[in-house]
Amino acid sequence: MLSRKSRADGGLALLAALALGLYLVFLVLPLLLSLRGSFTNENPLRATNEFVGLRNYREMAGDDQLRASLVFTLTLAVGVTLAANALGVAFALLLNRTRLSYRVMRTLAFLPQVLSGVIVGFVWQTILTQDGLLNNVLMSVGLLDEPYPWLGTPRAALFSIGAVVTWVLSGFTTVVYLAALQSVPIELNDMATMDGVRGTQRFRQVTWPMIAPGTTISVTISLITVLKLYDIIAVLTGGGPANSTQSTALYIVRLAFTSDRLGYASAVAMLLLALSAVLALAVTGALRRREVSL
Amino acid sequence: MRSRGRAAPPRRGPGGRGRVRLIVAVVVTLAFIAPIYLMLVNAFKSGDQIRANPVVPPLPPTLDNLSTALTRPDNLIPIGLRNSLIVVVASVALLIPLGSALSFYISRRRGRVRAVILAALAAGLMIPPQVILLPTIKILTWLGLDHSYPGLILSNLGGGYLSFAVFVYAGFMRSVPDEIVQAARMDGAGGLRIWWQIVMPLVRPATATVAIFLSLWIWNDFLNPLFILGPLQGQTITTGLYLTIGQYSVDYGQLFGIMFLAGILPVVGYLTVQKQFIAGLTAGSTK
């Protein structure tokens, strides 16, 4: 016999179930299909689709391009997360004042997040290309004698992409850290001042620990965002030169659409997913433990 | 958690240090948004002017780029904007009730069911979209909804966006006093009614946050509309922009004009509601 409460909740339960149902159909199910696909040699071009067991996974072990893409993706993820969060903290500390001018600047700081990745990629491309703005400016002030290939060598391209993604993410991290700074209790600041703790010491001993929750969110989301990233890299370098900036996400799309190897692409996708999950959980876990202990 | 009294940002009069700080802040901020400045400024210059000197403001400004972009034979801008609007409005209008209902439902439950659901939803946030793109299309095809608007909207409803909505609402649900809910139950109200008439008004900030962020993300969404909608149904403004950029046009003027038109709406939208944006992020990150 249903209790009055459960009967009355029927409508709500239905709606909640609908939401969950949609989630199952459009997230869990495709994930399972992808998993299943990773055990096949699905290839629309050759119209094949047979189970091949772990062959794709074994092939992944010897795939140099995959290895290179993983190295690139992880390097980018770690580098950008560190840079964007460092910048975010610094920027937040700088802009943490109530005057109108600061409020305006805080508003502006978030703007890079509002643009689509396509726009970001293209604008930066015009800046960084061989005949682009950066070279022209640097040459006209005499810092460069001849144009530097910002996007033309593997190493330069890595740094360029890192810089662009850091720029975009800093909009986000700054706002998060601003919020975190504003939640630091007044008393703590006052006590620190009274104890004569100032400047960088105060930051390290008081501010930084207190904004730990903000740090957790900012770092986790930065990490996940970079691991998933596609459109900025696709527009900025297309994975070049010589596939040196081909992130794993780009590699997956290329495998699926240029090489038509859907089965293998699914296997690589599973790897990326596992990697993202493990990293995200590890980092979040460590940071949350830090939050609690502080 | 937070203790009482949050620190207001310190006020300082315009002393020496204050002024230096202001100058540094202004310089840094300007440098930071320089690329956006470029976008703005070059939309109103001709291609040659841009090549000659991309940095200077347009004197005199020309509206040619914009008018050419708006009167393209393929009607890219008006159609793209319309399509984007449709997708965003429909998706967000459906995600809000779904997300908050689910969030409210699990907030009143305890135990393993709740933990499992939350974990599953968390997974949705970190899945790279490329992983599920093709299977999603297959599923939509089974449903007969491939390359259609309902298909795209449906695929938006069940994924990271829903997870985000649920989590944001979850944070705010805690601030709904249990007494009110119990009182309503005593009066015989069912879960649905309690949710709609009591809880929703109380979590209005969450609704604003969810609406704003989801609108922005869905507007800028790239991979899904590109594959799911496809050219036969018209492009969203973001995919349309990508298609145009990809064709190598050396006409920078045209390109910047299109980018300006594509990006101006989110930017203006953001500036209008920026207080809620920041407030939403603030609240979200401190809860």
Add this chain to the structure above:
Amino acid sequence: MLRKTFLAAGLAGLLAVTACSDGGGGDSGGSTLTYLTFETPSLTSTFWDNSIKAAQAEAPGVKINRITAPSTDRDAYAKQLQASGQFPDLLQSITPSNFVGAGLLKPYDEAWVDANFLLPQGNALKGEVYIPPTNSQIIPEVFYNKELFAKAGITGPPKNWAEFLDVCAKLKAAGVTPFTLGGGDPFAASMPLVGVFSADILGKNPNWLRDRYAGKVKFSDPDVVAAVEKYRTLVSGGYFDKGALGVKYADSITQFTGGKAAMYPMGSWFLGSAPKESADNFGAFPWPTDDGSVVIPFVVGGSMAISAKTKDPEGATRFAQAWSLNPANLKLLIEGDGAFPMLKGKTLADYGVTVTKVFEDSFAYVTADNTKVNAIGWATNDDALPPGLNDQFYAASQALFTSGDVKAEMAKLDQAWTTATNGPLTQGRARTPSRGPGPLTRT
């Protein structure tokens, strides 16, 4: 209030959505055909619209819905469309070998092809023609700036490899950058490699690619390595601009026509971009071989392929045939895109075109009797590369710009080949297309 607004918005959204999807319709009903095209600086939107109108005049009753690929990689886009269930009815200059395996293309009637074209089997796949061979290209030719040559004291184009190196040295000594390279766009970056490969390897063994499929030869063979080393010689000699890998294709055209470098290895479609006023300042010569014999890396291109699944095959064929044979369309292609026409029974004069001298000289190579080989990475006939190999080839040419390890790169190509050709092959060879701007010319 807010919630009422949401309800209203949600309902409105749903209504709008259903209205749209009903109105927009799914695939073409009746005889509206989707036609996949792509745009380049010479193949503009206007060109396509005009050419479609012209063809429609001759094939009435067919409505065309034109869609444009986001980049020159139209094969990739066509595959994306196929994956989302929207394979177009007509596809311009795709690589048939990528699609016949899945049975997606409808061959043209052999009698019609034989009757109308100079090389009916020029781009045939296992005997079937999926794209009418309306024109051809040379990929690459080496275009050169006569003025800059004269400035360096060079009297004429080099006839063999030794003279070629000599020319480069003289140019460098005179302070002129010998080559422009659009290294930022993979297909453009590969031009020298295609040139060296076609001249040295294919010139000696035109069946090399078929031998590769049979496993008789490999990229790591000493003769191939030696040929590719020649490319490295040019790079290490400093004959390319150091930042070439960052230069986009469109910029490389501007650089060359602007006189920033003396030579430009590129497909013959460049002839459409040579500025008419200064066209006489430019010349062209084929990539030099060791012994001076002329080897032309040749590609027979064409217009559009027809989907095997189209709802209106008869209408589609009529339109495609009309478009392919329309002299006005070809005229635009010849003038704007450097296409060499291959229609039977027509000479250049018949199209009423005004072409530059360098075009005529290049065209002479096509009509003359010489050794023509299928340009590697561009051919779409039985000499097409397996899927993914094109990208690897381009990536190798970019990699070899910075690294000197030719053996390693060739080994990578061999491995990619093995991976791509593993498993049962149904029909024809799957090959992934390159990003060629070569409009119709995709051979």
